[in-house]
Amino acid sequence: MREITYKEAIREAMIEKMREDEKVFLMGEDIGVYGGAFGVSMGMLKEFGPWRILETPMSEAAFTGVGVGAAIMGMRPIVEIMFADFLTFSADQLVNQAAKLRYMTGGQVKIPLVIRAPQGSGTGAAAQHSQNVEAWFFNIPGIKIVVPSNPYNAKGLLKSAIEDDNPVLFLEHKLLYNKKGKIPEDDYRVPLGQPHIEKEGDDITIVTTSIMTYRAIEAAKKLEEEGISVEIIDLLTIKPLNTEIIEKSVKKTHRLLVVYEGCLTGGIGGEIIAKIAESNAFLYLDAPMFRLGGKDVPIPYNKNLERAAVPQIEDIIKKVRFIVKGDWYA
């Protein structure tokens, strides 16, 4: 095992896949000498040259489509969108083209495209550079959505995403880029569609994604001191949504909380809870299922406002205490 950062893990996955497969290339803005806005591709230009680290003009709408076209032709493009917020410019190519081409043409084509984009708040970049966008694409069939939370799963999931024959939206978190974690020396994959039990516990299941996994782990430490045992399930893949592990967990803990950074309304929590409500795990519940999401506001600039806009460790603690205590409708 060795210790690397989340950012390095993503870079390693790209480098190893690019060495192995000539069809893989990275495309995006300022990904050459600048290394991308967050330095993820730093140094890659030197090894792979300007055609495989292909710098684009500021033209997201078109170069996302260029990625789709190249993928149709058998290339395996990784398109980097500098901030997930700018996916609005890419949206047609992602939503109407990449996601639907295969289906519309009766299965004639595969679109092995990865779109990597950092999302999330906490950097003081305000409303147009801080959003969580997974819910925007959550109800688009044909796209897979992956949200890695640590260096180990970031590297393993990105390799799986590059090898996948479908468009995969790979949403990184800005605040995680410099987080360190252990990864194996040997080649490995983390499969898409498999949530991970981050921590076992008995009293409540918390489903998390991305940075919320860290916050839930911290919250769980505190709650454990109070005698509340928490199980944490890190989703890793948001779409297709696999709730099997969550169902099993809920049958054991009898309580469920879904924590996510994106806006509460229309977010992933509602869908997860609906699926559990429709499953027989529902019969095992000792409490209503709850969501803890971001407030329904654009992300504000001021640090305190920004903190208040998305779930923090103390919010998770409070919510769990509330759920476990029992007087939900008092």
Added chain:
Amino acid sequence: MLTRDEKLAMLEKMLLIRAFEEKAEKLFMRNLVHGTMHLSVGEEAIPVGAIFAIKSTDYITSTHRGHGHMIAKGGDLKKMFAEFLGKDTGYCHGRGGSMHIADFGLRNLGATGIVGAGIPIATGAALALKMQNKSDVVLAFFGDGAANEGVFFESLNMATIWKLPEIFLCENNQYAMSSPVKRFVPTPNISDRASAFGIPGISIDGMDVIAVYETVKAAAERARSGKGPTLIEAKTYRFKGHSKSDKNLYRTKEEIEEWKKKDPITTFAARLMEIGDLQQNEFENMKEKVNAIIEEAVKFAIDSPEPDPKTVEKFVYADEKEN
């Protein structure tokens, strides 16, 4: 012809922008800023020349590198610094920060963080002015990077076919982040793109405040008289990094030094001295005056309260209750 007073006012405005940017950087270095910023040091001649050339009743749209636009439009420096520091007294009550400073009262329709996204908004404002039979014009600022976004071409087309009162002003500072114009624009001038729409396209020295003034003045007249838009490219240079973090890996020290010789402020001051419109001591006094204004504004910002986190949901919808 510009009067001496007008020219001195332009010089002072450029100094004010420079001082604002340098102070902003210092505050940033002192860790007083949570977030990012994009400084326009070296590019002051463009907002000043352009905004002196339009009427105060005309409109602008701004960009992520927008401090200069706001100051040239008459922005309140106290509210600007307060916003930069995320204070409740700031232009956006701490919601927007450096990148989103706007003053709709002063007819600055906002600064966007989505590069290129301000251009169609300017076109829409120009459309509304036409529909309302108003004689105001809209001046859209955008960068060389933005000129590669689809919305730029699409907006230019609409403004042209509808003969809208709009001025497209491209601040070509040679780079979009690390991407050199030389590599990402295939023709010598961004203004060459105007020919595809059959409208005037003009490239000028964006370090020359008078050249900017005269060109924008002519474009404003054209727009106001119903003849439609003009595409102006003002060539300039960004003296500082792209944003808070920038190691200048994509350009050379020599190149930066070469451009610094064309500093729009020192060259303009020298010209004014040459023709006897400005004395050295007047220039020094002007700088002192500007610094005093900046210090006062910063003090106001630092002493101002933070917004209350309980109000985080305020301003989402227009139909909210006043509390």
